[in-house]
Amino acid sequence: EIAQRYKERWGIELFFKWIKQHLKIKSFLGRSENAVRIQILTALITYLLVALLHHSRQATNSLWDFLCLISATLFQRPDAEAAAVRRRREWQTHAKNQGCLF
Numbered sequence: 596e597i598a599q600r601y602k603e604r605w606g607i608e609l610f611f612k613w614i615k616q617h618l619k620i621k622s623f624l625g626r627s628e629n630a631v632r633i634q635i636l637t638a639l640i641t642y643l644l645v646a647l648l649h650h651s652r653q654a655t656n657s658l659w660d661f662l663c664l665i666s667a668t669l670f671q672r673p674d675a676e677a678a679a680v681r682r683r684r685e686w687q688t689h690a691k692n693q694g695c696l697f
Contacts, residue, residue: 618642
């Protein structure tokens with residue numbers, strides 16, 4: 596019975612080690628069972644979505660590198676930025692064609 600309890604405890608320890616390594620949860624934000632459960636589930640869903648996106652794009656880099664790329668570009672809007680650059684170029688071309696009034 597003692598060996599069975601230790602085996603169960605070891606499984607729990609491995610689970611928390613995996614959480615710390617893959618989900619980047621170093622400490623829990625809340626102390627209640629519900630708060631811990633929500634934090635783990637949120638991190639797990641995020642991890643699975645990133646892994647699914649990584650797999651669907653058939654990325655050659657590691658999942659960690661892919662996650663770093665997502666973190667770095669999360670709030671960038673490529674279409675909006677490209678449109679802003681295009682408008683800036685059009686304005687510069689238009690300003691050159693208008694000539695200088697002063």
